[in-house]
Amino acid sequence: MFRQDLLAGKKILVTGGGTGLGKSIGRRYLELGAHLVICGRRLAVLDATADEFRAELPGARIDTLTCDVRDAEQVEAMMERLWQTGPLDVLVNNAAANFIARTEKLSARAVDAVLNIVLHGSFYCAIAAGRRWIEAGRPGNVISTVSAPVITGQAFTAPSAAAKAGVLAMTRSLAVEWGPKGIRLNCVAPGLFPTPGAWEQLFPPGSQVEAQERGVPLRRLGEHRELCDLYAYLAADGSGYMTGDLIVMDGGRWMQGAGGPTFRAMQDWNDAQWDAMRKK
Ligand SMILES: CCCCCCC/C=C/C(=O)SCCNC(=O)CCNC(=O)[C@H](O)C(C)(C)COP(=O)(O)OP(=O)(O)OC[C@H]1O[C@@H](n2cnc3c(N)ncnc32)[C@H](O)[C@@H]1OP(=O)(O)O
Numbered sequence: 001m002f003r004q005d006l007l008a009g010k011k012i013l014v015t016g017g018g019t020g021l022g023k024s025i026g027r028r029y030l031e032l033g034a035h036l037v038i039c040g041r042r043l044a045v046l047d048a049t050a051d052e053f054r055a056e057l058p059g060a061r062i063d064t065l066t067c068d069v070r071d072a073e074q075v076e077a078m079m080e081r082l083w084q085t086g087p088l089d090v091l092v093n094n095a096a097a098n099f100i101a102r103t104e105k106l107s108a109r110a111v112d113a114v115l116n117i118v119l120h121g122s123f124y125c126a127i128a129a130g131r132r133w134i135e136a137g138r139p140g141n142v143i144s145t146v147s148a149p150v151i152t153g154q155a156f157t158a159p160s161a162a163a164k165a166g167v168l169a170m171t172r173s174l175a176v177e178w179g180p181k182g183i184r185l186n187c188v189a190p191g192l193f194p195t196p197g198a199w200e201q202l203f204p205p206g207s208q209v210e211a212q213e214r215g216v217p218l219r220r221l222g223e224h225r226e227l228c229d230l231y232a233y234l235a236a237d238g239s240g241y242m243t244g245d246l247i248v249m250d251g252g253r254w255m256q257g258a259g260g261p262t263f264r265a266m267q268d269w270n271d272a273q274w275d276a277m278r279k280k
């Protein structure tokens with residue numbers, strides 16, 4: 001889909017890049033020639049991922065940095081170290097946390113666990129990178145991973161929905177504030193893309209993955225490579241006129257809600273059912 005050197009010369013940080021979607025996105029960035037930096041809380045996980053990438057892609061340039069994005073001082077220290085080997089070009093706010101729970105049962109610490117990682121962590125990273133870009137008079141690019149509940153809300157995952165909606169508001173606010181300085185920001189809302197992290201938190205054993213697929217108009221889950229090519233496009237100069245946008249890649253899943261279950265069932269109606277409807 002892209003030239004092999006699409007991202008050559010670009011230094012890209014993917015937070016939470018040691019696992020799941022962040023790992024897949026990082027691999028795609030390396031394939032396209034980027035200098036990749038991944039961060040997370042667990043060094044062993046990051047190093048295992050980096051070793052895997054080096055074995056798959058000889059010559060790949062990849063650095064690992066431990067950082068808990070909930071801690072602004074750690075984010076500052078990470079950016080300082082990262083900048084020592086040259087400025088960052090693209091920040092991908094991917095690190096996140098989520099779990100299913102009845103909201104009225106959540107403790108303050110439980111709410112904070114999600115808000116601090118998703119909302120505060122994305123803010124700290126955007127500000128730490130943005131300040132450096134502005135001071136240096138350099139362009140910058142921030143891609144933040146949100147989710148479709150930023151549009152609809154989502155029961156039983158209210159902290160995640162609210163935190164991600166906050167990240168979208170941050171994105172649009174800064175797209176205007178920093179646009180004149182050449183810094184652009186966009187959000188991607190993936191639908192259902194299987195990862196051990198998300199599945200463990202959101203689809204515990206016994207939950208119906210097949211039913212999940214039926215809830216998607218395109219009748220399948222997403223493939224990582226499809227999402228990764230969107231992140232590659234957004235990181236590339238060719239998307240340079242896009243800012244403040246929200247791109248949903250979910251096979252049409254989020255719009256299912258509009259008609260409710262009755263209209264959803266019509267997707268499976270046969271001709272006889274449609275004929276019966278017309279005769280009424
Ligand atoms: C349906 C699909 C549509 C798409 C929407 C999906 C959009 C988003 C998807 C994702 O984000 S998937 C990514 C999933 N990955 C992760 O969550 C990985 C990171 N997760 C974590 O680190 C933990 O799960 C964590 C709990 C979020 C944070 O860990 P931490 O070590 O910081 O906290 P703890 O000390 O363990 O807990 C803090 C606090 O939270 C309470 N708590 C933890 N789990 C639950 C739970 N399941 N239900 C209720 N409360 C929970 C825990 O009890 C602590 O509170 P106190 O007991 O101390 O009051």
Ligand SMILES: NC(=O)C1=CN([C@@H]2O[C@H](COP(=O)(O)OP(=O)(O)OC[C@H]3O[C@@H](n4cnc5c(N)ncnc54)[C@H](OP(=O)(O)O)[C@@H]3O)[C@@H](O)[C@H]2O)C=CC1
Nearest residue numbers: 016019020021040041042068069094095096193195197198
């Ligand atoms: N998979 C899916 O279907 C969907 C995913 N998403 C979003 O995609 C992104 C990736 O999710 P996914 O890959 O599925 O899940 P993962 O659990 O694999 O990814 C979460 C990553 O965030 C890192 N992380 C968590 N807390 C912190 C922290 N405090 N500081 C730094 N890093 C942290 C984790 O590493 P560590 O624990 O080592 O810190 C981990 O690498 C998230 O933003 C998620 O909300 C959105 C919609 C659907």
